[in-house]
Amino acid sequence: MKFPLMRNNILREDLDAVIEHLKQDDPILTHGANVRAFEAEWSEWLGVKYSVFVNSGASANLLTMAILKIRYPEGGEVITPPLAWVSDVASVLQNGFTPVFADIDPTTLAMDPAQILSKITDKTRAVFLTHVQGFDGLTDELIDELQRRNIPLIEDVCESHGATHNGKRVGSIGWISNFSYYYAHHMSTIEGGMVCTNDPDVYQQVRMLRSHGMVRESNDENVRAAYIAEYPELNPDFIFAYPAYNTRNTEIGGIMGRSQLKRLDQIVKRRTENLIRFLDQIDSSKYRTDFKLEGSSNYAFNLILKEPDDALVERLMQKMRESGVEFRRGSAGGGNQIRQPYLKGIVPTGHHLEFPETEHVHFYGFYIGNFPDLKNEEVDELCAIINSV
Ligand SMILES: Cc1ncc(COP(=O)(O)O)c(C=O)c1O
Structure with missing residues (x-):
């Protein structure tokens, strides 16, 4: 192809950073210090408190809807884009919610704010807005109206790293946001994704959901202590808070993410x-x-x-x-x-x-x-x- 969808998204310098790591005796390859550093650097770049690195954007969507499910076990409606990626709809279904679609605004390709607002009912649990193809899909009216009605905004930013709304990076505006680092995206960790939030409870829960629902994956001592106290008959290393997934990434992904984030x-x-x-x-x-x-x-x-x-x-x-x-x-x-x-x-x-x-x-x-x-x-x-x- 003379004009491919993507060319040279992973550069020599990214590979060299990985090779440097591999040269160590017995290097850590499962998630470790580089994953933690990438999460911290990403949070700083995006302007949020917490980020959790996962193995794909689809996994970021899945864990985000699993968080919503923890809040609303009875289900409900999620306003969902008809023009997005399959995982934006699949994650809603997989967690027992009903997708309610809203048509797009042709100038942003994201759901039209007026259409979103017209679809809100007393069963609406969240608006899951995808910033499509790099466009800022938000308006001030939408943000204000959702806040007024107390409806959480979830942003899928898998296609729009670095887009801004009023000078603020999208993905730092809603309750939770999702990113993908698949090959053709703005940056790539081979496969990879991120869940970002300012909500400390969401952060702890996503950490657990990412790793089998295991309580020891929480990095909040109080969260761990509460589970240990409530379940004294369980080995503290093996308390599973949620029936969850393994969606972890690796040190290789963390190193590549840190290298790519610089540019x-x-x-x-x-x-x-x-x-x-x-x-x-x-x-x-x-x-x-x-x-x-x-x-x-x-x-x-x-x-x-x-x-x-x-x-x-x-x-x-x-x-x-x-x-x-x-x-x-x-x-x-x-x-x-x-x-x-x-x-x-x-x-x-x-x-x-x-x-x-x-x-x-x-x-x-x-x-x-x-x-x-x-x-x-x-x-x-x-x-x-x-x-x-
Ligand atoms: C809007 C959107 N959400 C989610 C995803 C899923 O990301 P991944 O391919 O990393 O699973 C994509 C993938 O291209 C996407 O475009």
């Missing part, structure tokens, strides 16, 4: 410059260019037709294939999640049609790789290929 701000800057160059050049009579750019930290170039045009889509795909342009149709996660087989029988038949903005992206939207290694001349060439269709 994350630079990565965000370069991705944004590329996006602006791309939007300045693509044909704005055919493609949407009116995205909300303020605070954005682009994940990938979004090429979304202004109007439905099946013939143009076919020509565009053919041209991109023959020109070596890798692309994903439907933007984030393959388009409208509500169309997916795993939701059959869970949502009413034909429910996907009630989300026209998401449906438009499903059929007439694409994403194309944007990454720091992409040169200006390549962005220009890419735009020329697209505009030639």
Whole structure:
């Protein structure tokens, strides 16, 4: 592929940092000092008190919904995006909640705040908002209204590291936030994810949920002491507070994360410059260019037709294939999640049609790789290929 979705996301310097670690006699490879250091450095960068490093963004979603389940064992509704990744919906279902979908705002691709507010009922337990493709999906009105109604905001920032809202990094605004470090994302620990929060109770619970629900994984002495006192007949090393998971990462991931974090701000800057160059050049009579750019930290170039045009889509795909342009149709996660087989029988038949903005992206939207290694001349060439269709 001449224009892949990602190139050189893991650099020599990241690998060298791993090799340095491996040169030690008997190096620790399971999670240890580097994981703890990465969590602390990430918290500092993001502007939150606590972060827990896990093995994927999907695991971050899963543990976050497991936290919600601890608060609401009886279940309830979670307002969920139809345009996101499968794990944003799967984690809701896996924890016994009902996903209630809200259509997207075409300028951010995140759920439209007005749609979110219109879906709130007395059963709403949380709004699980994904910042899609690097755009800031928040508005002040949404934040204020959720606060007023006492509804927790959970942010999925897996595609939007470094995006900001009013100068504050997204992922530091809601109750809990999730990140992914999979290969094509802003930074990569091979596989990896993070759960972030300012809530000390959530922090202790996520630490336990990450490691089999084990109480000794809490780093709060009072939490451990309370369980030990309540269960004197149990070996303190083996008290399982929750029926949970093993979603730990490793020292290798921690070392790579620490190495990559050093250049994350630079990565965000370069991705944004590329996006602006791309939007300045693509044909704005055919493609949407009116995205909300303020605070954005682009994940990938979004090429979304202004109007439905099946013939143009076919020509565009053919041209991109023959020109070596890798692309994903439907933007984030393959388009409208509500169309997916795993939701059959869970949502009413034909429910996907009630989300026209998401449906438009499903059929007439694409994403194309944007990454720091992409040169200006390549962005220009890419735009020329697209505009030639
Ligand atoms: C919005 C969103 N959430 C969650 C995930 C899952 O992350 P991972 O691939 O690390 O499991 C992704 C993955 O791309 C994503 O885009």
